[in-house]
Amino acid sequence: MPDYKAPLDDMKFVLFDVLEANRLADIPGYEDASEDIMRAILDEAAKLNESVLAPINASGDTEGCSYDPQTHAVKTPEGFKEAYQQFSQGGWTGLTADPEYGGQGLPHLLKLCLNEMVCSANFSIGMYPGLSHGAIDAVTQHANDELKQQYLPNLVSGQWSGTMCLTEPQCGTDLGLITTRANPNADGSYALTGTKIWITGGEQDLTENIIHLVLAKLPDAPDSTRGISLFLVPKILDDGSRNPVFCGGLEHKMGINGSSTCVMNFEGAKGWLVGEENKGLKCMFTMMNAARIMVGIQGLGAAEAAYQISLDFCRERLQSRSVSGPQNPNGKADPIIVHPDVRRMLAQQKAFIEGARAMAYWTGYQLDLSHKHPDPEERQRADDLVQIMTPLVKAHLTDEGYLSIDQALQSMGGSGFTKDWGVEQLQRDSRISRIYEGTNGIQALDLVGRKLLIRDGRLPGAFITAMRELLTTATNTSYIGQADRCLSAVEEALGWIGENAFTDPEQGAAAATPLLKLFSVTAMSVFWAVLDAKAAEGLAGNGSYSKTFYSGKQKAAAHFYRITMPLVSGYLEDIRAGKDTLMAFTDNEF
Template identity: 65%
Template sequence: MASYKAPLNDMNFVLFDVLKADGLSQLPGFEDATEEMIRAVLEEASKFAENVFQPTNQDGDIEGCQYDPETHNVTTPKGFKEAYKTFAEGGWSGLSATTEYGGQGLPHLLKIVVDEMACSTNLSLGMYPGLSHGAIDALTEHAEQELKDKYLPQLISGEWTGTMCLTEPQCGTDLGLIRTKAEPQADGSYNISGTKIWITGGEHDMVDNIVHLVLAKLPGAPDSSKGISLFLVPKFLEDGSRNPAFCGGLEHKMGIKGSATCVMNFEGAKGWLIGKENEGLKCMFTMMNAARIMVGVQGLGLAEKAYQISLGFAKERLQSRSLTGPKSPDEKADPIIVHPDVRRMLMQQKVFLEGARCMAYFTGYHLDLAHKHDDESVREESDDIVQIMTPIIKAYLTDEGFFSTDQALQSMGGSGFTQDWEVEQLLRDGRIARIYEGTNGIQALDLTGRKLTIKGGRLPKTFFKVMNAMIADLDNAEHQEKCKTLLKTLQGALMWLGQEAMKDPEQAGAAATPLLKLFSLCAMSVMWATMAKKANEGLGSGKYEDAFYQGKIKAAEHFFRLALSQAEMHKADIEAGKSTLMDMAEGEF
């Protein structure tokens, strides 16, 4: 059976040939992030993912997490605790965290690449430190110094893990409906009471303490999203006593069974305010935005492993003869990779994966520029790119990553449907990525209803500016024209939407999902055209084998074959308007 090998050549090609990420070492604080150092880190990360995370994945899926209703404790699958300890001791938890509290201070882009490897090899296990990173970001950005000093060192070292406690039984996306209360105490703390659901890593046995970041409402706060505050609530207090924040049970899920998804009951638990009163959503979005990019990478990581398995299967599985005559005359049948329909499924996976990787890394690169560049105008432009790309990365990579994994399973026939091969688990694990951290429909609404309009409509202008600059740098006239065609298709859709949404906001809601997909195709087209350019330049250089470069060049052609027709379809869907969606009465469904 095929096992995962980190696609280091593909990763390094995007990092150093396409993005020139070695230039990050010129930014203040990133002086150590040279190409040599990044390559060395990724080499070690690949060994860790392949040899430590990967062996625990299937057994973790079968065993799952176990809840003890008497003690409220959760036991993770066999091998998880040891693998996590190795992860923390290796310094992986603090890769991009501030050096002030023991982190390595390396680029976020590097963490995204390492996250991809973790997601490919054991998504369930990778989610525990993944949520900690969000907690670290929120505390670093918004907490008082005393809280930073008490909690950041252990979170960054991985000695403790963090959670994000938003959802309640009666509300998910509409957080203004939360009922969890925070009562001020004389010592400056707060008593937190309420129930949260779907809390990843809310209780487990891998660390000594868990730091919950909890949304709650203060007495007299506005009864809306404007009345939400954020609180830090640890499992154990400084004196070692147990804080009354207990797991009330585990969700029984379709996938990610090694990830403890908990119901959390806060029974007057002691907590401390993070940031200002009634500005909890602002603080929480620091976590959410980082988490949304990470979730997009989950879609990519799972699809990469599924592709590797299905490609290996297609090269070995003998079934029927090639339509043009035997390719393996010494065998009773040819390997199924000779068949056009199998190649169709493999090519769909390849063009998605490599384009998605480039999009994700491109966004991570701009995230680092937005934080570290010494030119304010560069920081501003890169922040615009990150803001508009975040819902695209989250939604498109998880939607198409799931479809890509499904194509892997389909190409393997009945074998893909069995537990003898890991693809069926990857498909189950990947389904949740389209839902959590804001469903993909919510991402589309965020793009259409917010990202297109904030800052006076500056974000889409920046998007077109950056994409057109990359197109202008191409030396393939055909690719230039195809990218321009796609951008013109998007511009036409935006013009229609701008006119219609002003008259009727439901038109924007109806157009949101196809518009996000159209944005995604445009961004991916520029990524593929740029990769093809760099691959063409690399032919004969000896840096990679020519077959590697030729694979990029030919895959780019296949991408454009698919993208142009898909873009027209999405534009037609947008301009069809809301009528067939909204004219139906409820009783007519």
């Protein structure tokens, strides 16, 4: 199996040539994020992922986690504890956290880069610190000072980890159906009782304590999402005693076997309110939004790893002769990379991965602007963009990332289907990314049912304006026309939604998925125009990479538009078709 190699040149090209992320150092609070510092951090992250996390990926999948029903303890695979310790001791768990609590206060964009490498190297182990990041964000933004001082330092250091406890056996998307209860105690704490399922890192042997953030209802709360509160429930209490929250078993999953996915039973466990009563869903969305962007990065990272494996395989695997004549005359056959259909699969992977990286990193850049830009109007503009880009990044990068991995597997033939090469593990591991943190269908409904309407309906306009502004920077590309046609298609689709969906909600729901796909490929079309323009500048002698690096990007851009432009008209027609063929069936006709 080929070793994972972090694509540092591709990452740095997007960061510094395309996004000019070095400008973040001009923003108060990010002064330490100079280009030299960011480059050094990326180099160190690459070493960690290549030499520590990647080598235990396959063995972690084979061994998986184990559960002891007598002690309710969970053991992670061999090597995971030591690798996690190296990760946390290196300061990676606190990369973006507030320096007041021991964090480094660096841009979130750097964390996205780190997450991409982690998800390429070892999808499973990345789940543990990934959920902790969300817990840190939620506690930082919503908890009182006492809880912050008590819990954030150890969460930030990685000595403790965090979870997100939402789902119950009877409810997932519809959180208004939760039955976990929080009864007030005399000392101001609460006693939580209920069962949560699919809890990542709910129990494990990596950290000294686990801090659960739990959605529950107070005794007199409304029996709906308006009655949900958020509570902080530690596994180990301040006095060292065990809080009665226990793992009831592990889920038996298709992939991410090295990640402990637990049933958690709260048996009167002591917890503390985070934020206001009955406002827990708002607090939890702080975690959800961060988690959704992270999940999108998982799709990108896994696709990158699969591409590397399949590309190496296709360069080395000898099979048949090129249809244009022998390319390897001294051998009995040519490497399969000479065959057009194999190249189709490789080109599709390259076009997706490099466009998706630009799309995701730009969203991370906007996230940093939304947090720290000194101009409140600029912060609001950036947050508008983050809000509308979040479902696109989560859904599109995981949908297309999974399909990209499938292309990698297919290009390798029978070898791709075996465990020897690792692509089948990436296929299994990445499949969950299209489901958790809100299925991709839910992301589409979020776009059409919420993001188009909130903030006086200004988010779609903010998206289109930002995309057109990006196109003005792409002066050295011939693809502005194609990208502009994609933006026009989005405007047409929004017009149809305005005329039909608000009077008939089923029309909006039927159009949701193709609308999200249309938004996503439109964003990718804009980023590919910018990537092509920057590659042209590099070829003109202004770049620091090789000519093949730049020419490869230009050819990937050409292939992207070749395969994408027909999809745009298809998505638009799907939207206009409305609900008729979907809702015409009776239940018995399926």
